[in-house]
Amino acid sequence: MADVVRVVRDVVHPGIRGEAGYVGYIVLGDRETGKALGVTLWESEAARELSDTKARQIRPRVEQETGGIMQSVERYDVLFYDVRPTRVEGPT
Secondary structure, rough: OHHHHHHHHHHHHHHOOOOOOOEEEEEEEEEOEEEEEEEEEEHHHHHHHHHHHHHHHHHHHHHHOOOOOOOOOOOOOOOOOOOOOOOOOOOO
């Protein structure tokens, strides 16, 4: 899981946080299975669609550096959002 944290911190987050309409990014991981789930938040569907080009550029590097395979990309609408303004990072 440390490789996922490193790639998220050093590759993914810097690659997307400057994109127009970026609101946030949450990554969840299961240490027992090694699976991770990343959720990006965008101010609108249009902003999310514009981010797809950048995401397609980043995904192969993430797979290469973590040895994982992107299983799917799914799109959902945010129905409720409540996050305290603190930053949490996993172990390095």
